[in-house]
Amino acid sequence: xxxxxxxxxxxxxxxxxxxxxxxxxxxxxxGVCVLLIVLAWTLIWRYSxxxxxxxxxxxxxVPPFAAIVANAGPANxx
Numbered sequence: 001x002x003x004x005x006x007x008x009x010x011x012x013x014x015x016x017x018x019x020x021x022x023x024x025x026x027x028x029x030x031g032v033c034v035l036l037i038v039l040a041w042t043l044i045w046r047y048s049x050x051x052x053x054x055x056x057x058x059x060x061x062v063p064p065f066a067a068i069v070a071n072a073g074p075a076n077x078x
Contacts, residue, residue: 022070029066033059 017025028052 017072019073022073026066026070029062033062
């Protein structure tokens with residue numbers, strides 16, 4: 001029976017994501033990036049230039065996060 005002063009039980013450490021999971025996430029994020037750019041430059045600009053610029057700006061922010069996800073494995077920790 002836990003005592004009131006013990007506090008919460010200790011957490012188990014998280015398992016790092018596997019290579020296949022990280023690769024799939026990277027490819028999905030980069031696919032979204034390419035899709036946003038293609039849609040913004042070919043279709044959306046005809047209706048709203050502001051929306052096309054915003055989509056391009058979002059697409060600009062995706063690759064750094066995709067690289068962080070792809071390199072988050074245990075082999076890359078020092």
